[in-house]
Amino acid sequence: MHEMSLAMNIVDLAITNAKKEHAKCINHIEVEIGTMSGVMIDALRFGFEAAAKNTFAEGAELVINEVAAKARCRKCDAIQPVTAYFEECPICNEFLTDIIQGKDMRVLSVTIDE
Numbered sequence: 001m002h003e004m005s006l007a008m009n010i011v012d013l014a015i016t017n018a019k020k021e022h023a024k025c026i027n028h029i030e031v032e033i034g035t036m037s038g039v040m041i042d043a044l045r046f047g048f049e050a051a052a053k054n055t056f057a058e059g060a061e062l063v064i065n066e067v068a069a070k071a072r073c074r075k076c077d078a079i080q081p082v083t084a085y086f087e088e089c090p091i092c093n094e095f096l097t098d099i100i101q102g103k104d105m106r107v108l109s110v111t112i113d114e
C-alpha cells in the first residue's frame, strides 16, 4: 500500500528530527497533502497509526492540511483549480495545463516536547 510507505517515511522523519532535538515526545506532525497527490487521507491516517505503534512517535497526532490542486495554462498563463490531469483551460479552451500545486505530499513540521 502506497500510503503505508508514506506513513513510514513520515514516522522516520519525525523520529529523526525529534532525536536531533533531544525531544521527550512528539506532539504532532503536520503534513500537507495535495488533492491530486493520489494520497488517500484515511489510509494515510491508518498507516500512520500502524507505523508509529511501538515507536517514539506513538501517540503523536497527525495534522493533515489539504492543498487544493491548481494548474497553469501553458498558452494563456491562467491559473485555475483542477481536479484532473487533463482539464480544458476555461479561458482559451486548450488542454495545455500544467499542475503547479497540489501534486505531492510533504511534512511541514514536527512539534516536540523538550
Ligand SMILES: [Zn+2]
Pocket (backbone or CB within 6 Å): 073, 074, 075, 076, 077, 078, 089, 090, 091, 092, 093, 094
Ligand atoms: Zn488557457
